[in-house]
Amino acid sequence: MNNDIEIVDLLRERIPSFECKPGCHDCCGPVTTSSAEMARLPVKTDAEHDAALAEWNCVHLGPNGCEVYEQRPLICRLFGTTPRMPCPEDRAPDKMIDTKTEQQIHHYIANTRQVLV
Template sequence: MSANSQKIRFFRRRIPSFECIPDCHDCCGPVTASSEEMARLPVKSNVDREKSLAEWRCVHLGEHGCEVYDERPLICRLFGTINTLRCPRGRQPNMLADPMIETQIFEFMRHTRHVLV
């Protein structure tokens, strides 16, 4: 396992989870993810990517919600769990993510190559 994969695993365990409003996908726009995170996601065609971008939504958002929920990138996991990425509908976990973990995740994102999901 690469050092970046280990960091991603570490960060995932430290981001709190919470229940979203059913059928709400307000946070599911195009995002960027590290190469390691992308390697865990299904490959989508250029046509699918272009259609999703035109609709300003994530290419992995299907009829029944996120098709890659268990493997979703760190940025998706952060939505609603930190002050700078609040849920537009006011949902959040009982305790937000530790600010030190938030800082470490954004530092990791700054130093890894990211591609558009």
């Protein structure tokens, strides 16, 4: 198995989850992600990417919210789980992410090739 995929899976397991406000997509702007994470997402056309960027949205944001929620990138999962990236709707998990895991995620992002989702 690809080492990056194993790292991503391990980090995902350590990110606490919480219930988003239905219909909210305040944190769903354009983001970057690693190639390993991108490989799990559906391929979108250049026109779809351009249209999403023109609206300052993620290409995977649909009329009912995130269309790839279960496979969303680490950066998307981090929103709302740390005081440094708070949810604009004041939603949060019962226990915020631990500092060590957050640092590991930022280290992974900083040290892998990132592509625009």
